[in-house]
Amino acid sequence: MEEQQRSEELEEYAVVLDYLSTGKSFSVKSEPVVQLVGENKFTLLEAVPKEGAAIKIGDLVYIGKNERDKISLIKSRINYDTLTEVAKKELPGAITFIIKKNEKRFVDVFNVAGPINIREHSLELLPGIGKKHLKAIITARQQKKFESFADITARVPLLQDPVKLLTERVLVELKGESRFYLFCRPYIKRTY
16 A cells, blocks of 8 residues: 555656756766656656756656656755755746646646635635635535636636646745645655
């Protein structure tokens, strides 16, 4: 059971946030480094590219268990503070790309999200959603499930762009500024 859950958490694809062809300036070893954000759980990773692989910021690359075409080795999972400034700047765009690419999965968040406890609903964790928006979303989804982001925007009055709300929430989680995690696995710094 735990093995199956662990394999579900592994990322298959990731978006390139930064490519350092000569590695990090403070690194002892001068090997190329790629910083990535995973498509499934928005896991931040550092990897070594295959020699001669053409890698550009914004590329979607395969990082699963099978033969990889551009990534040689996943070095480690990293936290938000470890990202380069370029990677931090690219991160919101990469998150938006992932959310739009997986529209059905993220629209379903609005269709099935439930309460966290007796006082708070998980949708209220999205920036800009308070009690009024929550009530409007729940009423609309009871009449008919949402089918797209455009459908959410059309049926819930005065709600900001749902993609933007989701992107902002993922960023909050990646920065470690939340008690609850809807989309990311929390980064736990290991101390040995």
